[in-house]
Amino acid sequence: MAIRTVTDAIRYVGVDDNTLALFENQYPVQPMGVSYNSYVILDEKIAVMDSVDARAAEEWLSNVARVLEGRSPDYLVVTHMEPDHSGSLMRLAQKYPEMKIVGNAKTFTLIKQFFGTGAFSEDRMLEVGEGSTISLGSHRLRFLLAPMVHWPEVMAAYEEEEKILFSADAFGRFGSLERTVRAPWAPQARRYYYNIIGKYGAQVQALLKKISALEIKTICPLHGPMLTEDLGEYLRLYDLWAQWKPEEPEGILIAHASIHGNTAYASEALKSKLEGKGAQVTMCDLTTTDLSYAVTSAFYCGKLVLACSTYDGGLFPPMKAFLDHLQTKGFRNRRIGLMENGSWAPAAARLMRAKLEEMKDIHLYETVVSLRSALNQTSEAQMDALVAELCAE
Numbered sequence: 337m338a339i340r341t342v343t344d345a346i347r348y349v350g351v352d353d354n355t356l357a358l359f360e361n362q363y364p365v366q367p368m369g370v371s372y373n374s375y376v377i378l379d380e381k382i383a384v385m386d387s388v389d390a391r392a393a394e395e396w397l398s399n400v401a402r403v404l405e406g407r408s409p410d411y412l413v414v415t416h417m418e419p420d421h422s423g424s425l426m427r428l429a430q431k432y433p434e435m436k437i438v439g440n441a442k443t444f445t446l447i448k449q450f451f452g453t454g455a456f457s458e459d460r461m462l463e464v465g466e467g468s469t470i471s472l473g474s475h476r477l478r479f480l481l482a483p484m485v486h487w488p489e490v491m492a493a494y495e496e497e498e499k500i501l502f503s504a505d506a507f508g509r510f511g512s513l514e515r516t517v518r519a520p521w522a523p524q525a526r527r528y529y530y531n532i533i534g535k536y537g538a539q540v541q542a543l544l545k546k547i548s549a550l551e552i553k554t555i556c557p558l559h560g561p562m563l564t565e566d567l568g569e570y571l572r573l574y575d576l577w578a579q580w581k582p583e584e585p586e587g588i589l590i591a592h593a594s595i596h597g598n599t600a601y602a603s604e605a606l607k608s609k610l611e612g613k614g615a616q617v618t619m620c621d622l623t624t625t626d627l628s629y630a631v632t633s634a635f636y637c638g639k640l641v642l643a644c645s646t647y648d649g650g651l652f653p654p655m656k657a658f659l660d661h662l663q664t665k666g667f668r669n670r671r672i673g674l675m676e677n678g679s680w681a682p683a684a685a686r687l688m689r690a691k692l693e694e695m696k697d698i699h700l701y702e703t704v705v706s707l708r709s710a711l712n713q714t715s716e717a718q719m720d721a722l723v724a725e726l727c728a729e
């Protein structure tokens with residue numbers, strides 16, 4: 337990946353990873369890839385902002401060396417210790433033994449856990465806290481602690497001279513810079529947010545409140561593009577996401593998990609009926625859709641219909657996994673209809689309801705569509721009643 341110029345004094349030295357299959361060993365990142373971002377601020381003193389995944393160490397070290405042009409960095413700022421950003425930290429630290437490591441108290445606890453208690457001598461660890469500053473010359477970094485966005489030691493850094501927010505993982509998105517140069521920010525930022533940061537909406541709101549007092553010209557996140565335009569729109573979306581509010585309050589997601597196809601067929605019939613009433617419907621086959629996309633679609637819409645076959649007295653596993661993931665990510669504040677199928681003792685609706693009742697602010701529609709193997713007159717009448725409820729508001 338080519339080095340990029342952020343401003344005259346600031347360079348992007350991050351690395352694209354276009355070969356990784358699963359980010360965090362669970363989120364597909366093909367074909368879009370992912371980037372591990374890192375920046376260098378060149379002034380009287382030099383700060384390197386974060387390192388990269390160990391997979392990308394060689395390219396990153398070479399990028400850093402090229403922009404340094406023979407100088408040595410004074411600081412490596414560690415905005416958090418997740419290995420996709422700290423995996424090459426020790427390589428840079430060994431190469432430049434005079435360089436100080438900048439972190440907060442929790443950062444150094446994690447550094448010791450990952451790299452051993454003797455990883456750094458005391459004089460190499462420069463501890464900062466909320467509001468601490470480091471002057472580099474004409475540039476000055478001010479630190480804003482952002483605990484649990486989405487690790488405990490996370491901090492952002494605001495560069496006061498050029499009004500740049502180094503936002504750690506906030507505002508990041510999947511997609512390498514090379515492969516997604518023309519892709520809109522929101523779709524992969526939304527999937528990144530809900531799956532990785534989503535549980536910590538309250539902590540994201542706290543960070544948004546802190547940065548609302550700042551004039552920001554550029555946001556430099558740790559994944560995906562540097563953001564220079566439409567910042568108001570990105571902040572608006574983050575504010576919505578952090579409050580678990582749907583982007584399409586009237587949009588309906590039908591998420592189905594069908595063993596032999598009858599529940600899927602009934603879901604298609606439901607979709608036709610809803611569209612006949614002018615509703616905006618998205619379908620998600622949970623047996624073929626990666627969970628990270630299904631979870632994102634669920635958060636996007638204000639209304640859902642969950643349709644599931646009964647399986648050994650329980651939920652068909654793709655629905656069970658979907659509900660587990662939603663719960664983990666703090667899913668709430670949605671209106672939901674249920675459709676079940678069972679050939680001899682349907683239990684799916686009862687089990688889905690029980691799971692949803694553990695979540696906050698879930699409104700369940702009264703009508704439950706209960707299929708016995710296949711759609712028939714009785715279940716179609718239930719479906720019509722559910723359609724009326726879904727379209728009533």
Ligand SMILES: Cc1cc2nc3c(=O)[nH]c(=O)nc-3n(C[C@H](O)[C@H](O)[C@H](O)COP(=O)(O)O)c2cc1C
Pocket residue numbers: 593594595596597598599600645646647648649650677678679680681682683708709710
């Ligand atoms: C392995 C297996 C276990 C099942 N367990 C139950 C069950 O416990 N209770 C029930 O009523 N139906 C059970 N069924 C029937 C499914 O719910 C059946 O596939 C469904 O009624 C038809 O819908 P589908 O074509 O969408 O899967 C089971 C089916 C399979 C293949």
